[in-house]
Amino acid sequence: MKVAYYSPVPASRSGIADYSALLLPALRERIDVIVAEPGRRAPRADVALYHIGNDPDAHGWIVDAFERNPGVVVLHEFVLHHLISGITLGRGDPRGYLDAMERELGVAGRLLGLGVLDNLLPLLWETQPERFPLAGTILDRAQGLIVHSRYVADRARAAGYAGRLWRIPHPAWPLREAEPATDVAGEPLIGCFGYLNMNKRIPELLRAFAALRRRRPGACLLLAGGTGERFDVTRRLERLGVGDGVIRLDYLPEARMWSLMRACDVLVNLRFPTMGETSGSAIRAMSLGKALVVSDVGWFAELPDGVALRVPVDEYEVPLLEAALDLACEHAAELGAAARAYVQREHALDAAADAYVSALEVAAGGDAVNDAVLWQIAEAAAAAGIDDAGALAREAVDAGIVG
Amino acid sequence: MKIAVCSPQVPFVRGGAELMAEELVAALRARGHETELVTIPFKWYPGTRVLDQAFLWRLVDLTEADGQPIDRVIATKFPAYCVRHPNKVAWVLHQFRQAYDYDRTELGQFSESAVDRATRRAVERLDTVALGEARRVFATSANVAERLRRYNGIDAELLPHPPQSLPYRSGEQEGFVLSVNRLDRAKRIDLLIEAAQREPSVSVVIAGDGPDRARLQELARGLNGQVEFAGSVAADDLADLYARCLAVYYAPIDEDFGMVPYEAFLSGKPVLTTIDAGGPLEVVHDRETGVVVAPEAAELARAVTYLREHAEEASAWGRAGKAIAERVTWDACVAALLS
Numbered sequence: 001m002k003v004a005y006y007s008p009v010p011a012s013r014s015g016i017a018d019y020s021a022l023l024l025p026a027l028r029e030r031i032d033v034i035v036a037e038p039g040r041r042a043p044r045a046d047v048a049l050y051h052i053g054n055d056p057d058a059h060g061w062i063v064d065a066f067e068r069n070p071g072v073v074v075l076h077e078f079v080l081h082h083l084i085s086g087i088t089l090g091r092g093d094p095r096g097y098l099d100a101m102e103r104e105l106g107v108a109g110r111l112l113g114l115g116v117l118d119n120l121l122p123l124l125w126e127t128q129p130e131r132f133p134l135a136g137t138i139l140d141r142a143q144g145l146i147v148h149s150r151y152v153a154d155r156a157r158a159a160g161y162a163g164r165l166w167r168i169p170h171p172a173w174p175l176r177e178a179e180p181a182t183d184v185a186g187e188p189l190i191g192c193f194g195y196l197n198m199n200k201r202i203p204e205l206l207r208a209f210a211a212l213r214r215r216r217p218g219a220c221l222l223l224a225g226g227t228g229e230r231f232d233v234t235r236r237l238e239r240l241g242v243g244d245g246v247i248r249l250d251y252l253p254e255a256r257m258w259s260l261m262r263a264c265d266v267l268v269n270l271r272f273p274t275m276g277e278t279s280g281s282a283i284r285a286m287s288l289g290k291a292l293v294v295s296d297v298g299w300f301a302e303l304p305d306g307v308a309l310r311v312p313v314d315e316y317e318v319p320l321l322e323a324a325l326d327l328a329c330e331h332a333a334e335l336g337a338a339a340r341a342y343v344q345r346e347h348a349l350d351a352a353a354d355a356y357v358s359a360l361e362v363a364a365g366g367d368a369v370n371d372a373v374l375w376q377i378a379e380a381a382a383a384a385g386i387d388d389a390g391a392l393a394r395e396a397v398d399a400g401i402v403g
Numbered sequence: 404m405k406i407a408v409c410s411p412q413v414p415f416v417r418g419g420a421e422l423m424a425e426e427l428v429a430a431l432r433a434r435g436h437e438t439e440l441v442t443i444p445f446k447w448y449p450g451t452r453v454l455d456q457a458f459l460w461r462l463v464d465l466t467e468a469d470g471q472p473i474d475r476v477i478a479t480k481f482p483a484y485c486v487r488h489p490n491k492v493a494w495v496l497h498q499f500r501q502a503y504d505y506d507r508t509e510l511g512q513f514s515e516s517a518v519d520r521a522t523r524r525a526v527e528r529l530d531t532v533a534l535g536e537a538r539r540v541f542a543t544s545a546n547v548a549e550r551l552r553r554y555n556g557i558d559a560e561l562l563p564h565p566p567q568s569l570p571y572r573s574g575e576q577e578g579f580v581l582s583v584n585r586l587d588r589a590k591r592i593d594l595l596i597e598a599a600q601r602e603p604s605v606s607v608v609i610a611g612d613g614p615d616r617a618r619l620q621e622l623a624r625g626l627n628g629q630v631e632f633a634g635s636v637a638a639d640d641l642a643d644l645y646a647r648c649l650a651v652y653y654a655p656i657d658e659d660f661g662m663v664p665y666e667a668f669l670s671g672k673p674v675l676t677t678i679d680a681g682g683p684l685e686v687v688h689d690r691e692t693g694v695v696v697a698p699e700a701a702e703l704a705r706a707v708t709y710l711r712e713h714a715e716e717a718s719a720w721g722r723a724g725k726a727i728a729e730r731v732t733w734d735a736c737v738a739a740l741l742s
Contacts, residue, residue, distance in 0.1 A: 365521025399461035
């Protein structure tokens with residue numbers, strides 16, 4: 001079976017590119033995969049697989065290809081407002097944006113969209129995208145949906161998606177033998193990796209870290225990743241007076257990131273609001289057997305007790321985060337071992353690749369199989385004088401024969 | 404208790420699965436249960452026919468018969484275990500292996516077309532649903548249990564079934580190796596014939612019939628009576644063959660269970676098998692209850708020669724096997740199935 005595979009791939013700098021770099025070799029051991037490229041003719045294949053995330057620069061061409069030839073969608077995050085606005089408004093297509101808003105909220109959505117276009121309302125994709133996910137335009141045409149979490153599966157169903165859906169956990173990276181970096185240190189060293197913005201709760205993390213440092217003066221916080229334009233980490237550090245306890249690094253090459261992660265005692269991956277994403281950084285942390293502190297939202301909330309410390313996002317977030325960091329430092333070895341065992345069990349790469357193959361095989365031929373079985377049943381019914389074979393067809397679906 | 408034993412039937416084909424179902428019915432009846440064998444013809448080709456046939460079982464209503472409730476359904480094999488019943492117990496002898504380990508081998512049936520791939524997945528999904536409905540799932544061998552766990556995520560309890568009732572006895576061995584099997588390619592009887600070709604002192608009796616018979620007879624031509632085809636044999640004659648043989652050959656490709664080793668053991672005979680035979684390896688242990696070799700004619704020939712030249716040792720291995728086989732009883736099986 002041939003699969004046309006649409007995804008950003010390295011050297012594109014994105015979590016989804018990293019994901020595909022991890023998944024593709026395992027998929028290629030099992031099926032024939034042709035990786036599509038932007039600007040090139042669409043590969044001929046039995047089924048097309050579209051990896052869709054929220055970045056219009058990385059995924060705009062993939063959505064274009066998907067609209068020409070629908071297929072199976074891997075929905076890496078549920079909130080796609082930024083993507084949809086980018087491929088509509090960003091391309092001079094306000095009508096497309098209004099249509100997407102109307103799909104989401106009816107006439108009220110269209111009016112809100114008009115408010116944005118007329119500069120009467122703030123840009124929704126920057127201020128509150130989670131309230132208007134705009135995933136419907138993708139879900140409407142998907143011939144199958146792959147998600148990583150129950151959270152996204154539930155939201156897709158709640159949005160009216162009734163087609164085939166597979167939940168395939170984000171695979172874990174094979175354990176790297178990278179040596180821990182020696183140019184960073186702390187007693188303990190706490191790491192936060194990934195693109196740094198307000199959603200990553202960096203202000204709350206800094207406040208919790210400042211409090212922790214009063215108890216653990218040797219503690220050091222490593223903040224590694226690019227920042228949003230309007231997010232000035234340096235000024236916040238100065239204001240909190242923890243500048244000397246924080247190491248700030250920009251976007252890191254893969255090998256360097258693994259090495260730094262390995263050097264950390266505890267890793268933090270906070271999120272709110274969530275866009276429904278699964279965090280590659282959190283999966284990496286658990287793969288390395290590191291104690292992990294996360295927000296108790298979205299996919300992160302699905303991590304079992306004992307595998308990660310989950311901090312609720314509420315008025316007690318900062319003191320609870322401080323306590324969680326302290327606890328994680330105290331029990332880093334046990335938490336890390338539990339995390340590693342969990343990802344080895346639930347996020348195995350081979351299992352994920354097998355699940356992809358299963359999903360793609362069903363997506364490619366499932367409808368034809370259903371038609372063939374139902375045809376046989378209908379034919380037998382018709383021969384017995386039962387003209388309306390709908391009841392038998394429903395029986396076949398209920399019985400699990402077709403699906 | 405009123406019990407329906409469900410088993411598919413391939414018209415004009417009779418093998419271990421059919422025997423198992425019949426013996427189960429007999430064992431249940433002997434213990435006072437009102438028991439009926441329920442069967443539907445099974446054809447698994449072409450294309451999606453395998454799913455239509457499974458659908459037949461889904462439509463069968465065995466909750467009651469003539470106004471009397473049926474207390475339990477015991478199903479033994481795909482697609483019979485697709486039957487729906489609130490008290491269904493699956494005692495899995497076989498899944499539809501073309502959708503599993505036979506896939507993409509010469510024994511498989513699904514091509515690389517999108518429809519065939521999806522049909523295979525539909526069988527897998529149906530098994531997961533149908534077996535998931537059962538109040539208990541037993542597997543006749545660790546091999547079957549492992550396949551259920553790996554492909555369907557179902558934890559099955561191990562419950563081997565006793566071999567067919569024959570007047571088993573041990574007798575003086577007369578030097579021949581006995582093969583008892585349906586004659587089809589997966590049973591690899593050709594390997595034994597090739598061993599006889601290599602080693603003139605190897606003498607073979609092949610009991611059973613099947614679609615591969617003409618090819619096997621052609622393969623054995625010119626061996627001057629070294630290989631005898633006995634065809635289908637009556638129970639007494641089969642027990643007699645077991646009693647008189649040197650050893651019993653049983654080396655299908657990754658067999659799920661296989662009653663033959665148990666029958667050999669109850670006759671006090673060692674079993675000659677191969678390292679890739681699957682289920683039989685759970686009871687045939689090299690130089691303990693038989694000989695396990697690579698699936699090559701030369702290896703088999705050497706093993707037969709060894710057994711003939713070390714008759715006392717061979718006999719001791721047969722006796723060790725007998726102790727294992729005697730532990731598998733209908734009392735234990737019925738107790739588990741009705742618990």
